[in-house]
Amino acid sequence: MSEAAAGYVPSTAGAWTRRLHAILSTALVLGALALLSRLAGDVILAAVPAARPDFGFTGLRPSRAGVSFDGALAPGARAVGVTVDVALYDPAHAPVLAVLHLLTWLPGMLAILLSLFWLVRITSRGVAGDRAFFSAGTVRDLRRIGAVLTLGSLAALALDFTAKTVAARMLTVDPRPVPGDVDVPVVTVLMGVGAFVAAEVIGRGLAMLDDLEGTI
Numbered sequence: 001m002s003e004a005a006a007g008y009v010p011s012t013a014g015a016w017t018r019r020l021h022a023i024l025s026t027a028l029v030l031g032a033l034a035l036l037s038r039l040a041g042d043v044i045l046a047a048v049p050a051a052r053p054d055f056g057f058t059g060l061r062p063s064r065a066g067v068s069f070d071g072a073l074a075p076g077a078r079a080v081g082v083t084v085d086v087a088l089y090d091p092a093h094a095p096v097l098a099v100l101h102l103l104t105w106l107p108g109m110l111a112i113l114l115s116l117f118w119l120v121r122i123t124s125r126g127v128a129g130d131r132a133f134f135s136a137g138t139v140r141d142l143r144r145i146g147a148v149l150t151l152g153s154l155a156a157l158a159l160d161f162t163a164k165t166v167a168a169r170m171l172t173v174d175p176r177p178v179p180g181d182v183d184v185p186v187v188t189v190l191m192g193v194g195a196f197v198a199a200e201v202i203g204r205g206l207a208m209l210d211d212l213e214g215t216i
Helices: 013-047 091-128 136-171 186-215
Strands: 057-060 086-088
Touching: 013 091, 057 091, 057 136, 091 136, 136 186
Parallel strands: none
Antiparallel strands: 057 086
8 A cells, every 4th residue: 555545644844843943043143143233333332433423322211302293293183192212322421331232132132042042953953853852952952041031031121221221310311210112021031931841841751751661
């Protein structure tokens, strides 16, 4: 009886794993390039001449700002709420501002890149074979991803808030209690918890497999 007649369908898990590995590897490379680009921006923020500040500290919301909507709204429309995001620059504090701005994005981006790196390692095991894929190394990498996405994201949130608070006190008058855009990483933390759960499931499965093989 032929395979088609028996209803047999060849497994495509290996092909999908290779595609996923390629996608994650590409994302890791692009993320690293984006990190270098943003680092260059902060270097410019620290070193650009005062006469031509092309870069500034972004993400701040001054408590006092006047905004004109003359000619910007359709007839009958009115603004019921306004949020002003500005990029501020002070040549007297340029190096300090560059370091503070670095703290607003670098920790969070490093957490994402580290997670991508470990995911690439996991999928590389999947390309090698199922035995390597479902292994203690995969469990360790998943736990590392969980730790980075949960604890690392919360640490990045604290650093972001602190850096923007300090910068707002340096650059604005009467800064707000929350001086700028501060994103609470709820989704990232949940993804980290999911990585811990996946690690626990695979770890228990490996333990059961070892017990079964020992019994046989």
